[in-house]
Amino acid sequence: MAPEVLRGKSYTPASDIYSFSMIMWEFTSGVPPFNNRAHDIQLTLSICKDGERPEIIENTPQCYVDLMKKCWNEDPLKRPSSKEVFKLVEKVIFRSYHYGVSEELKCNIMEFINAPIGHNILATKSHSQACYSGHLLDFTSKKLNEILESEGSQAYYASHFSNGEVNEMPISEDLDDYIKTDEIN
Structure with a gap:
């Protein structure tokens, strides 16, 4: 799902092009994108905030890589x-x-x-919380946008993910845990 759609914007032809890039990537890897990770708020934040995309598979022809990268550009207009x-x-x-x-x-x-499939480290069993069929996300786009725009999100990431082992940390499914609330005096 395109980052802008995750943020609550409507599907557009540009978001379809983003989806096409994920299909292109699946052709090169043999597995769906992010199959080794939970499809949760953490992955959504990584895609929307950090611009995370699947790792380019070794030996993919450069013309194919170039087109795929153009199609998954963060900016739908590009x-x-x-x-x-x-x-x-x-x-x-x-x-x-x-x-x-x-x-x-x-x-x-x-x-x-x-290229031997054995070199494709991604061809593994899917994560138990990876889901590719239509389902409701456990969070709202409004909440996601609040997290992405929150001043506290930088500090939250720095304090909780500074060791670089994001995937091994328990992640709360409650978005309220990620939103900084200002006390009103």
């Missing part, structure tokens, strides 16, 4: 339109058909195709 994506893909396919594939691209594609 993502290509579906027409632009079509033209880029068409250009690669027809250029290859009419003019032949460059040796460099041919080597990249063959290396990618022949």
Whole structure:
């Protein structure tokens, strides 16, 4: 789901392009994005606040990586339109058909195709809290935006995640635990 949709904005053609980038990534990895993590508020914050995206799989052809990164750009206005994506893909396919594939691209594609799946550390059992079917999130976009805009979120992250072991810490499902409340005198 695109970061702007997680923040409560409507689905748009640009959010569909973001989703397309996740499908592109799944083609390269063989597993759904973030399958090794709980699909919870922590992952949502990482995607929306830190711009986290799935790790690029080794040996993925550079032209494919470039298109995927354009499609998952944080700014929906910087993502290509579906027409632009079509033209880029068409250009690669027809250029290859009419003019032949460059040796460099041919080597990249063959290396990618022949890469042993064992090198893909992501091809593991999915996290028990990873969910890819339609379901309601355990938090609201309003609450997510409050967390993202909160002055206290920086301090919260610094105090709770400074050791870099975010995934091993117990995470509360109650968003109120993440929101700094100001006392009124």
